[in-house]
Amino acid sequence: MEGGGAAAAPDAAPEREPEPALGAGLALGAAAAGAPLGYLHVLWQREEPAGKIPARRLRRAARLHRRLGPTGKETHALKRLREAANSNDLDTVQQLLEDGTDPCAADDKGRTALHFASCNGNDHIVQLLLDHGADPNQRDGLGNTPLHLAACTNHVPVITTLLRGGARVDALDRAGRTPLHLAKSKLNILQEGLSHSLEAVRLEVKQIIQMLREYLERLGRHEQKEQLDDLCSRLQMTSTKEQVDEVTDLLASFTSLSLQMQKMEKR
Incomplete structure (x- = not known):
């Protein structure tokens, strides 16, 4: 019987398999606290080979990722996107967006790529950013939306594009225009x-x-x-x-x- 008891030990190992689920739960808890483990969990979620991931789950993961903060590589890409929009570099903007760079990410003054493109009057970049999820009502540190900047710089085609993209018309009242x-x-x-x-x-x-x-x-x-x-x-x-x-x-x-x-x- 003692031998039977020794042989039963390996069979008991599968009983402990649920531990990764606990680890995942800890990872989610750590994510809420901003711990690095949470970020690894988000990456693990993204690599799931299963079929199409529900949009709700993707948005939740993106919000979590944004709270945790971007990696060094991502920070560089976000900065490049804003710089490309500011310098009217359509090709670079398109490439970065196709690579998954967040169009809503802002600099330390709250300015996004859409703010820069709207101020410059680049209708093509504005449309491209909107197509990839840029928020036309996002405000910078001074409270300006992209529509404010397009109006202040007299860029009529950009205003039309922003209005079609869902920009709130009452946002212009802040600047009195x-x-x-x-x-x-x-x-x-x-x-x-x-x-x-x-x-x-x-x-x-x-x-x-x-x-x-x-x-x-x-x-x-x-x-x-x-x-x-x-x-x-x-x-x-x-x-x-x-x-x-x-x-x-x-x-x-x-x-x-x-x-x-x-x-x-x-x-």
Whole structure:
């Protein structure tokens, strides 16, 4: 019987297999405390060969990873992404995003790659960042969203892209500017007619119309949006500077009227 007891010892070993589950639980606890073991657990989770991981689990792991802080290699990639966005390096931005670099990561002043691209007026990089999950309403250390920066630097196409990407229109109120204010100032410049070719003026007016359409769409002002659609159709049929100027004047009147309506609504 003693021999039977000795032989039973190896068979008992599998009884202790649940220990890794306990270790995983400790890893999760350590992760919440910010211990390095938690980060290793996140990496282990990502390497699971099983089928598609649920999006909810991926987002949870990403939030955990962000709390734990990036590795040295990742920190370098995050910095490169912001620098590439700031220097209008579209290829590098695209490569880093495809490699999984977090587009929402900010520097010590709260600025993300989207803040830099919006300030520079690079519509292509702005769209690329939004496509990879960049937050159009993320604020920097001064409270500025990418939309604030695009408005302050008069980048109309970027404002349109950000609005389409889910940027909150009321975020502009912090700086005291809305797309209507921006459109009015841009139209005043165009109406002065200083060395603008026909195509340049037509392009500017088209961009302003597109921006206002997105703005009014998000505000739910569908009737005014239809008026803009009519102006856009008239602009497409223009062939002379005079005809474009006529559309510009109509757009300026529309913008001024919309601003007056906005002021009355706030009273």
